[in-house]
Amino acid sequence: MRGAMTVIERDVDAMLIPSGDRISLPAGSELTVVQTLGGNVTVQDPYGQLFRIDEKNASVLGEDYAAKAKSPDEAPQGTPGEFSEEQVWEQLRTVYDPEIPVNIVELGLVYTCKVTPLEEGGQRVSIEMTLTAPGCGMGQVLVEDVRQKVSSVPGVKETEVELVWEPQWDQGRMTDVAKLQLGWM
CATH class of the missing domain: 2.30.30.40 (SH3 Domains)
Structure with missing residues (x-):
């Protein structure tokens, strides 16, 4: 826009x-x-x-x-109190690099998303993600965006987000949707 x-x-x-x-x-x-x-x-x-x-x-x-x-690209909230991993992925799809009009999932920046049930109830969501360039100053900003959005999913009690550099990101990690949005396909 x-x-x-x-x-x-x-x-x-x-x-x-x-x-x-x-x-x-x-x-x-x-x-x-x-x-x-x-x-x-x-x-x-x-x-x-x-x-x-x-x-x-x-x-x-x-x-x-x-x-x-x-009213950003709203992710479905589901039933209050009811957890689903798909809701986590939908929230991740509402996080954008401020320089690129494609969400971090389609860009291929999210490497892993692991859900672990907690003994006291609720879920721990652990995410490994990377950036398009290691020197990007927006890294911690994107990490905090991910943490806030994933933490808003019903049933999520703990959110861990780690920036990783291996394997190094390249354009081959982008989905076809991302490539189309950027005019690369």
Whole structure:
């Protein structure tokens, strides 16, 4: 969902892409929406620099973007209190790299997702994932996005997310859906 240029009327907290540094964009900044996926908005300034604005601050871009950020590609919630591994995968499909308009599952960034029942009830979900590039500053941001979304699944009591570098990610790990979305097929 690429939008028109918007001049923001108030300062807004954002994250610099790809470093992951937190900054404040000043009122009067000219921004163009590049993508609105997974509850976050990626914007670009006139110099080509990308920033991520989270759901709680999306209203600075206008009500249309605020509404889109509040209802990201919703994953089915299922019956309250009822756990299913498919719900975990659906939540993972709502996590996006802010530079690439494809979810992390279709990109092939999720290597394993293991569910273990806990003695006291509930489930532990352990995920191994990688990044498209080892030096990506957004790694911990994506890990936290995964942790928050998976933890929201009914019945999940513990969520572990580990970044791994072996095997190294390459484009061959992408699904055909991802390749089509990116125009590579």
